[in-house]
Amino acid sequence: MLISQILIWSALTLASNYSPIIPVTDISSPAPSPQQQTPVLPPREIISWDTTRTYTTLKELSIHKNKKDSVFYAWFKKMPNNADYGFLRDSLMWQMQEEYAIVLLKNLQRQPRNAIALANLYFITRISFDIDNSRLEELFRQFPASLRKSERGKEIEAELLLQSGPNNGKNILPLLTSTKATTLQGKVQTIAEFMKDGKEQYILVFGASWCSPCRHNDKVIERATAGKNQTRYKLIHLSIDNNRAKWTAHEKEALYDRNALLLSGGFQALLVKQLGISAIPYYIVVDGSGKVLEDNKGSVKKLLKRLQQLQPA
Numbered sequence: 001m002l003i004s005q006i007l008i009w010s011a012l013t014l015a016s017n018y019s020p021i022i023p024v025t026d027i028s029s030p031a032p033s034p035q036q037q038t039p040v041l042p043p044r045e046i047i048s049w050d051t052t053r054t055y056t057t058l059k060e061l062s063i064h065k066n067k068k069d070s071v072f073y074a075w076f077k078k079m080p081n082n083a084d085y086g087f088l089r090d091s092l093m094w095q096m097q098e099e100y101a102i103v104l105l106k107n108l109q110r111q112p113r114n115a116i117a118l119a120n121l122y123f124i125t126r127i128s129f130d131i132d133n134s135r136l137e138e139l140f141r142q143f144p145a146s147l148r149k150s151e152r153g154k155e156i157e158a159e160l161l162l163q164s165g166p167n168n169g170k171n172i173l174p175l176l177t178s179t180k181a182t183t184l185q186g187k188v189q190t191i192a193e194f195m196k197d198g199k200e201q202y203i204l205v206f207g208a209s210w211c212s213p214c215r216h217n218d219k220v221i222e223r224a225t226a227g228k229n230q231t232r233y234k235l236i237h238l239s240i241d242n243n244r245a246k247w248t249a250h251e252k253e254a255l256y257d258r259n260a261l262l263l264s265g266g267f268q269a270l271l272v273k274q275l276g277i278s279a280i281p282y283y284i285v286v287d288g289s290g291k292v293l294e295d296n297k298g299s300v301k302k303l304l305k306r307l308q309q310l311q312p313a
Contacts, residue, residue, distance in 0.1 A: 040079075042075045046071055046072055046075060047072065047092045048096075049096065049102070051099055051103055054103075054107050054110060055103075069096075072092075087216070090212060090215065090216035090219070091216065166295065167295040168292055168293075168295050171290050172286065173289060173291075175270075175274055176190065176191040176192045177192040179269075179270065179271040181238065181261035182261065182262045182264070183260070183261060184248060184251055184260055192290075194236050194259055195290075199234045200232045201285055201287055201293060202233065202236055203235045203236065203283060203284075203306075204236050204238055205221070205235055205236065205281070205283055206280050207237065207281050207282075208280060209239065209243075209249070210241070211281065219255075220300055221300065222254065222256070223255075224307060225307060229311055232311075235258060236261065237259060237260045238271075239262050240267060240272060240280065247262055279298070280298070281298045281300070283295075283297075283298060283302075283303050285303075
């Protein structure tokens with residue numbers, strides 16, 4: 001498993017412009033299952049973008065991206081279907097997306113009026129778990145002034161300058177008390193009922209089985225908390241899946257049993273709407289009284305730092 005870890009995190013540092021998603025020291029690996037094998041990395045040319053290159057047209061860039069994605073997935077279809085390969089695949093996919101965002105930015109600087117490409121760049125950086133607000137702002141400052149001052153540009157800048165989510169400092173206990181959800185065993189209960197064991201902090205993890213960043217971040221969190229003392233906090237996984245069967249299958253793939261609840265209504269669920277959640281993954285930390293200590297809008301790096309502080313050395 002140690003070799004597996006080294007290979008995975010070596011893969012994440014292949015591009016010189018990027019550091020690992022989280023340090024190896026943040027991960028505590030569970031014992032490997034018998035069917036797991038040491039992942040073999042795909043050839044560098046499959047997973048790496050030349051971030052210095054610009055394309056004649058954005059259409060040409062789009063065609064190149066589609067070809068790269070096809071080759072990437074074709075390579076992984078030949079690999080064993082196990083947890084190590086799933087984690088490696090998702091890690092490398094998001095590394096590719098980040099590098100693609102840089103290439104897209106360089107093309108935008110040549111063709112600044114392409115609003116669709118601007119929206120694509122923002123979407124990629126929004127869902128990336130390794131780009132924080134300061135880096136996003138730095139990227140945005142490189143856009144032509146005409147683009148930054150456009151209506152869409154101002155909207156994006158306002159979002160980037162919002163350092164945290166809208167729920168910081170609020171007391172949401174009444175909302176958690178009134179919100180009912182379903183356990184894996186089919187029992188219906190409120191979220192607040194999961195918060196009666198005297199923990200200092202409760203981490204609400206919003207996600208779904210169909211959300212690739214959510215699945216990847218769940219694995220990162222699991223590996224960072226496996227075998228650690230969790231007496232000071234509790235993770236509560238809240239899914240907005242509309243398909244109960246897929247949600248159940250996804251939960252069974254977890255490294256260990258976790259506090260999993262299924263919300264009904266997807267993004268239209270009352271809890272999701274009142275918290276202003278429009279994209280997942282999303283993390284909210286509350287204390288025992290229901291006060292929001294941190295609404296980080298989906299930054300797994302911030303969440304890992306908090307978990308490190310809560311876990312005894």
